[in-house]
Amino acid sequence: MSRTPLDTVEHAAATPDVELPWAELGLKKDEYERVVEILGRRPTGAELAMYSVMWSEHCSYKSSKVHLRQFGEKAPENDALLVGIGENAGVVDVGQGYAVTFKVESHNHPSYVEPYQGAATGVGGIVRDIIAMGARPVAVVDPLRFGAADHPDTKRVLPGVVAGIGGYGNCLGLPNIGGEVVFDACYQGNPLVNAGAIGVMRHEDIHLAKASGAGNKVILYGARTGGDGIGGASILASETFDDAKPSKRPAVQVGDPFQEKLLIECTLEAFAEKLVVGIQDLGAAGLSCATSELASNGSGGMRVTLDDVPLRDSTLSPEEILMSESQERMCAVVEPDKVDRFLAICDKWDVIATVIGEVTDGDRLEIFWHGEKIVDVDPRTVAHDGPVYERPYARPDWQDALQADDANKLPRPATSEELKDQVLKLVASPNQASKKWITQQYDHFVQGNTVLAQPEDSGMIRIDEESGLGVAIATDGNGRYAKLDPYTGAQLALAEAYRNVATTGAKPLAVSDCLNFGSPEDPAVMWQFAEAVRGLADGCKQLGTPVTGGNVSLYNQTGEAAIHPTPVVAVLGVIDDVARRTPVAFQEEGQLLYLLGDTDEEFGGSAWSQVIHDHLGGLPPKVDLERERLLAEILISASRDGMIDSAHDLSDGGLVQAVVESALLGGVGARLVVPDGLDAFTLLFSESAGRALVAVPRSEELRFTDMCGARGLPATRIGVVDGDTVEVQGEFTLTLEELRRAHEETIPALLA
Amino acid sequence: MTARIGVVTFPGSLDDRDTQRAIRLAGAEPVALWHKDKDLKQVDAVVLCGGFSYGDYLRAGAIARFSPVMEPLIEQAKAGLPVLGICNGFQILTEAHLLPGAMLGNDHLHFVCRDQKLRVENAATSWTGDYSEGQEIHIPLKNMDGRYVADERTLDMLEAEGRVAFRYLDVNPNGSLRDIAGITNEAGNVVGLMPHPEHAVEPLIGSGRTDGLPFFTSILKKLVNA
Amino acid sequence: MARVVVDVMLKPEILDPQGQAVQRALPRLGFEGISDVRQGKRFELEVDGPVDEAALARIHDLAESFLANTVIEDFTVRVEEVAEAAK
Amino acid sequence: MARVVVDVMLKPEILDPQGQAVQRALPRLGFEGISDVRQGKRFELEVDGPVDEAALARIHDLAESFLANTVIEDFTVRVEEVAEAAK
Numbered sequence A: 001m002s003r004t005p006l007d008t009v010e011h012a013a014a015t016p017d018v019e020l021p022w023a024e025l026g027l028k029k030d031e032y033e034r035v036v037e038i039l040g041r042r043p044t045g046a047e048l049a050m051y052s053v054m055w056s057e058h059c060s061y062k063s064s065k066v067h068l069r070q071f072g073e074k075a076p077e078n079d080a081l082l083v084g085i086g087e088n089a090g091v092v093d094v095g096q097g098y099a100v101t102f103k104v105e106s107h108n109h110p111s112y113v114e115p116y117q118g119a120a121t122g123v124g125g126i127v128r129d130i131i132a133m134g135a136r137p138v139a140v141v142d143p144l145r146f147g148a149a150d151h152p153d154t155k156r157v158l159p160g161v162v163a164g165i166g167g168y169g170n171c172l173g174l175p176n177i178g179g180e181v182v183f184d185a186c187y188q189g190n191p192l193v194n195a196g197a198i199g200v201m202r203h204e205d206i207h208l209a210k211a212s213g214a215g216n217k218v219i220l221y222g223a224r225t226g227g228d229g230i231g232g233a234s235i236l237a238s239e240t241f242d243d244a245k246p247s248k249r250p251a252v253q254v255g256d257p258f259q260e261k262l263l264i265e266c267t268l269e270a271f272a273e274k275l276v277v278g279i280q281d282l283g284a285a286g287l288s289c290a291t292s293e294l295a296s297n298g299s300g301g302m303r304v305t306l307d308d309v310p311l312r313d314s315t316l317s318p319e320e321i322l323m324s325e326s327q328e329r330m331c332a333v334v335e336p337d338k339v340d341r342f343l344a345i346c347d348k349w350d351v352i353a354t355v356i357g358e359v360t361d362g363d364r365l366e367i368f369w370h371g372e373k374i375v376d377v378d379p380r381t382v383a384h385d386g387p388v389y390e391r392p393y394a395r396p397d398w399q400d401a402l403q404a405d406d407a408n409k410l411p412r413p414a415t416s417e418e419l420k421d422q423v424l425k426l427v428a429s430p431n432q433a434s435k436k437w438i439t440q441q442y443d444h445f446v447q448g449n450t451v452l453a454q455p456e457d458s459g460m461i462r463i464d465e466e467s468g469l470g471v472a473i474a475t476d477g478n479g480r481y482a483k484l485d486p487y488t489g490a491q492l493a494l495a496e497a498y499r500n501v502a503t504t505g506a507k508p509l510a511v512s513d514c515l516n517f518g519s520p521e522d523p524a525v526m527w528q529f530a531e532a533v534r535g536l537a538d539g540c541k542q543l544g545t546p547v548t549g550g551n552v553s554l555y556n557q558t559g560e561a562a563i564h565p566t567p568v569v570a571v572l573g574v575i576d577d578v579a580r581r582t583p584v585a586f587q588e589e590g591q592l593l594y595l596l597g598d599t600d601e602e603f604g605g606s607a608w609s610q611v612i613h614d615h616l617g618g619l620p621p622k623v624d625l626e627r628e629r630l631l632a633e634i635l636i637s638a639s640r641d642g643m644i645d646s647a648h649d650l651s652d653g654g655l656v657q658a659v660v661e662s663a664l665l666g667g668v669g670a671r672l673v674v675p676d677g678l679d680a681f682t683l684l685f686s687e688s689a690g691r692a693l694v695a696v697p698r699s700e701e702l703r704f705t706d707m708c709g710a711r712g713l714p715a716t717r718i719g720v721v722d723g724d725t726v727e728v729q730g731e732f733t734l735t736l737e738e739l740r741r742a743h744e745e746t747i748p749a750l751l752a
Numbered sequence B: 001m002t003a004r005i006g007v008v009t010f011p012g013s014l015d016d017r018d019t020q021r022a023i024r025l026a027g028a029e030p031v032a033l034w035h036k037d038k039d040l041k042q043v044d045a046v047v048l049c050g051g052f053s054y055g056d057y058l059r060a061g062a063i064a065r066f067s068p069v070m071e072p073l074i075e076q077a078k079a080g081l082p083v084l085g086i087c088n089g090f091q092i093l094t095e096a097h098l099l100p101g102a103m104l105g106n107d108h109l110h111f112v113c114r115d116q117k118l119r120v121e122n123a124a125t126s127w128t129g130d131y132s133e134g135q136e137i138h139i140p141l142k143n144m145d146g147r148y149v150a151d152e153r154t155l156d157m158l159e160a161e162g163r164v165a166f167r168y169l170d171v172n173p174n175g176s177l178r179d180i181a182g183i184t185n186e187a188g189n190v191v192g193l194m195p196h197p198e199h200a201v202e203p204l205i206g207s208g209r210t211d212g213l214p215f216f217t218s219i220l221k222k223l224v225n226a
Numbered sequence C, D: 001m002a003r004v005v006v007d008v009m010l011k012p013e014i015l016d017p018q019g020q021a022v023q024r025a026l027p028r029l030g031f032e033g034i035s036d037v038r039q040g041k042r043f044e045l046e047v048d049g050p051v052d053e054a055a056l057a058r059i060h061d062l063a064e065s066f067l068a069n070t071v072i073e074d075f076t077v078r079v080e081e082v083a084e085a086a087k
């Protein structure tokens, strides 16, 4: 191949006038000039490759950073937080010497292009973040959003995404214990594929992404490096440095879950033998990210010989190797006398491992190719000193009109017959229907520690067999609420996930999030983003649950049309003994149904307004976080003291949705009586926050109502678990069979 | 004295730790076996556990079947060593021709995870003594390639010899011929099934039932009383 | 270096749900006149050295013992030819 | 009735974990001298009526839009010939 001379550091210094294709690589002119200023010369092609990927929106958070700071600034005092924002994932103390790490990430766009592989590699990426903290991954969750359920493209995207998440997670041996599936036309063309993972470790096993100790070796292990996801670098290779056309570079990354399973096992074995000083997974921006982050977080510099990187495609240029996003790779820093042992462990697991560099005394990251220096940078400038934008934001001019279009004024059912009809429509609507067709494609049982999984309010995993210590996780988000009011919408997402965790009996501890929005260049979107972050940060402060990490996904829009602002919130909780967990299903006839919390007429953004009127307007339900906290305390105490046998949080779809789900799961019905001061319609469909439905054994009724009374939580007796129908006295009766058909046939009919 | 039961870990095995736990809960001693060792460590019985050995690439179980550990295992299984293959383990046993037939992709082309109802058809194998014939149990099922197939002659033979050990009830979750969920070899020492008894050994966890525990107590009794 | 192709197909008597799923989808896609679809596997092996009788015989053994499960699958082995109607 | 075969292979630049797993297993089985293995899909379509240009063109469309995922896969369409070295 005919190649112009290698663009070495020396060559770059000597040829200041050479123009590099910075614009094609996504850099702005001022960003490029900043690189030149930092280096005191023009960058080499390889340096430009690194800066351009590391300074991209995805890696540098340049549009979101100024807002995300609030998560730190407003972080509540919390002794449980062991590692906060900034690392691969946050780490929380859950007691008995255990620590838990968890995080949610997006893989939205790749999943639209190639649903199976996009979703699969999304799972792969988040799991590597968890391993990189030193933890054994123990579960995954998958909050998903798709276009309209009956749109033909949804039939392409959804089955592929679900098969990809299952295909990867199942093969890794990670139980899938929760998530969401939401349909809305606003996600057509921009499906949201968020994936979360949880890992468990002992406190002393926490590992961080940093390279220290001059002389320590940098080991790249896992898959060979191919040309995956390096569109930009290929431009660099072809137009500037290479006369020959570059070979084709895949736009899509293909995952190999088997390889990742081996990575998990060999990494954990290396941790167990204390062989690892620092570790970093290779995700977006591949080696550029891993080397610059490891080096900048440590004490010294780093020298890397790129020729030693095992390749899948021998035609790759050094720029491409640096930018490649090939999956299933990790980078470890290991003391010289432990390298042999580390390599032996990799060999045991048939994992390719290669020393590609070492930690140096200096503070430079130097990268060599064919014996010549092609990168010589201060790694902090690559990893941490990316541009920061104060993007303009403004409340959109349509917001007032949207909020004025009050959903509480929509026509309500006039007769009992109509009410009954609307109940059936609601529970059969794609968003409220059973997601079993989807979730049964996921392994819930593997690892033998699953206490709760779909369709419970939160997933729950036992982490200690002796004591029964466990953790719970729930993810929630409601783009419709957030569209009506992003500040409140974000808090409602937080409140719902928090409530879901507490409903199962676990104490909420910490938060991760995935913030899915449209283009930050649109001031209206930027306002939604700023409001949502402010809402979430304020909410977390008030609830005492710090944000430990998360992910921002911007540019989810087609042309002018952005998705609904969709902050997805994951709340992690802890439970001392999983034997005390509270399930959703009704357990026993005769138990009393109590509605906890206050029910107001709140229909803005509700499922009812969507299903019956195809309407979105007004204000979302009010948030009262003190009430949420009180409700959570009651739910946790009641579970610990055996006062309730089942519980279900109330959210979209309102009370009727919760009753139907609990009844269908338990195989036993309910008789409801509309309490004084409420009408049947509001009781059944309102989406007031801060509420839950609980089933109380008669023997516990007094104790339970006394507790609620003493602590000031409204508890209204609304009926009894009974029979094989759901009956609302004086209104209608629906058999469980009718309800089951309505609830369970929708999704298979649309997608199978 | 208790029995020592080996659990083989192949690359991609997932349920090795769970299976060891089930063995422990039954009162036996689990022994970890490594696929690269041609050594069964003189265990009294072996479980080939679930998972995706070698990613289930090529065919489920096809690559694992050639692992070094399989050499002594095949030899000793033919000589009477009790071997239980669960899910991927069952697939490996058919690929190794220790059990007849083959496993193919589920007829609906999806992974399926459910709490599955089964009937115990043969309570006389090394692994089913603690069940009674005809007993109905619930065991979690989770797989992509669970469709049992064999030619008619083989199926007739299995039926005639009472070698269909477990049959799916209510729902055939994968298109298995004659609703077969598990089979045994002629001698009754080698048993394979798709559902996962090791995930039904503790109340609260997994399916929340303990219908799978008798697999492990059966073999323990058999070995200790032998 | 030469390429040997091993094609592996399910035996005719074995149900092929993947092939069926494809076939069932055809009318929806506006394709008529295809009476059966079967889906199998194709392996492309890059062989070092000449592909003589002996090499083919060895690959035949490989296919029989490994690439195909002859309980359910048939296979063929052939040296790669230029496709008739390439893309 | 004639048979048309559509071969679908991952594009060369796309990772093929299955093929790799097969290749890595070969030495253990005692097979040397195979430097690369790729695994793809083979579809056998039984076509009613003559397989003329038009029919092939339609099958080409079918392959492009349905049988292959052209984001990651290439395909070829050909009328079935007798294999060179049949089983």
Ligand SMILES: Nc1ncnc2c1ncn2[C@@H]1O[C@H](COP(=O)(O)OP(=O)(O)O)[C@@H](O)[C@H]1O
Residues within 6 Å of the ligand: A141, A142, A143, A144, A176, A177, A178, A179, A180, A181, A435, A438, A439, A453, A454, A455, A456, A457, A458, A459, A475, A476, A500, A649, A651, A652
């Ligand atoms: N994509 C998914 N993956 C895993 N679990 C899911 C998914 N979608 C929904 N679920 C589960 O289904 C159940 C019902 O979901 P949802 O109605 O969103 O719950 P809630 O309204 O309580 O947040 C929950 O247990 C949830 O975790």
Ligand SMILES: [Mg+2]
Residues within 6 Å of the ligand: A456, A457, A500, A649, A650, A651
């Ligand atoms: Mg809920």
